[in-house]
Amino acid sequence: MTRRLTEQQIRDLIQDLEFQPLKITVEKQELEASEQAGNGASGDLLLNIAWKNNAEKFIAEVLGQATPKQIETKILRLEKFTSAINSKSAARKRFNPLVVAPYLSEKMLNRLAEAEISGIDLSGNGVVIVPDKLFIYRTGEKNKFLSSAPIKNIFRGTSSLAGRVFFAKPEYENVSEVLEEITKRGGRTTFSTVSKVLKALEEELIINKGEKISLLDAKKLLDLLLKNYRRPDVRxxxxxxxxxxxxxxxxxxxxxxxxxxxxxxxxxxxxxxxxxxxxxxxxxxxxxxxxxxxxxxxxxxxxxxxxxxxx
Structure with missing residues (x-):
């Protein structure tokens, strides 16, 4: 069954999470105390991760659905928060940053590992890092919590038009101008669809939506369009x-x-x-x-x- 979890559901499922040989427990009673040291940043959960005769504290942030943009945002937030709380903690008590999500791809896990931030998903994948003490990396498990969003594939069919027009013109003033370019080239779609696709492309770090909407990663966009292309059904x-x-x-x-x-x-x-x-x-x-x-x-x-x- 495919379903999209809320952040609260993810918090509840973490209590039963298995990631051998580690034992993960949620210490909610310590979270409130730790949040006070955040200087404007915050963590969602305080976890205790134990192995053999060792144990470490982790400040965890929960993601309802992991995207490249959200991963980058969480990396910055966790770096800020753990740095602030560790500066206020006794030297013997350190906190490590961790991301929890329904699913983390291999590419996302590699990005987290590069930033020395742990990440565990509810599908059985993860990377757990304690500098100079522990490094566990596990990937290959399929996503058990596929999104049931209205637009299932923004790189195929009518939805792909919103991305494809960036090869004709890499920068637009707003969503309406993107829709106008699609229509001018014979495409048929709606403002709502274009807006949703652009939001998804931004989450994938393919486009940037600032003062203008501009193409960031043409190679990634082309690769995904080619990978997801399907020949039209001939009636x-x-x-x-x-x-x-x-x-x-x-x-x-x-x-x-x-x-x-x-x-x-x-x-x-x-x-x-x-x-x-x-x-x-x-x-x-x-x-x-x-x-x-x-x-x-x-x-x-x-x-x-x-x-x-x-x-």
Whole structure:
């Protein structure tokens, strides 16, 4: 079953968390006292982590859902908080920073380890660090708490349009301008969808939303778009030979503009020299009949010069 946990549910589940060979217990009674030393920062929980004859205190921050941006924010908060509380504590009592979330990817665990901050998830992954004493790293467990957010994949389908337009123009004034660029290029979506996708892209540290909305990591965006791409489902296809090829292309273009039919032309001859008569054009469209309205053609499977795919 997939579900998204609240931070309170995560706190409750931590009490039963197993991370062998460590024993993790929640010491709520000490949390209130420790919070007073935070100088404006705070921790969500105070944990005791024991192994063999050793034990260490950890100040933990809870994440309902871990994203790259949230991880960076928690790193800064925990560094500030543990530094402040350790400066006020007796030398023999030190506090270590730790992040708890439903799921932490290998990349997130590596980032935490780089900052010497521990992280444990409820799916069985984690890194626990006590400088000069302990280092345990465990990954490979699948996410048991997948998000059920309305937009499940911002890198596929209509949702991906909000990210793809950053390759045409890497900076925008606001959400409305991003939507305008999508619409100008033939895309169809809503302000609400674009706004949600941009928020998710910001959490992934792919874009920055400051005074303007700008692209931060083009390589990461392209990699995720390629990884999540799926070919459109073809409902119908038709291969034809046109009485006048150039006239047919002109008529199809006019039909697409007049009837607001989405279409895309795939023609290898634009990019490479081909033997005359072997370059077959492919059109992806939402309406074959609408695109061919008024075009003089004959349906054929032998040497067609146009193949139309309705998606």
């Amino acid at each position: 119908r296809n038709l291969s034809v030979k046109c009485a006048d090829y150039n006239l047919a292309l002109k008529q199809m273009s006019e039909n697409a503009d007049r009837k607001k039919i989405l279409s895309a032309w795939d023609y290898p001859g634009r990019y490479a020299a081909l033997v005359q008569g072997v370059a077959e054009s492919k059109f992806y469209t939402e309406s074959i009949d609408g695109l061919l309205d008024g075009v003089d053609f004959t349906e054929t499977s032998r040497f067609p010069d146009l193949t139309l795919l309705e998606t």
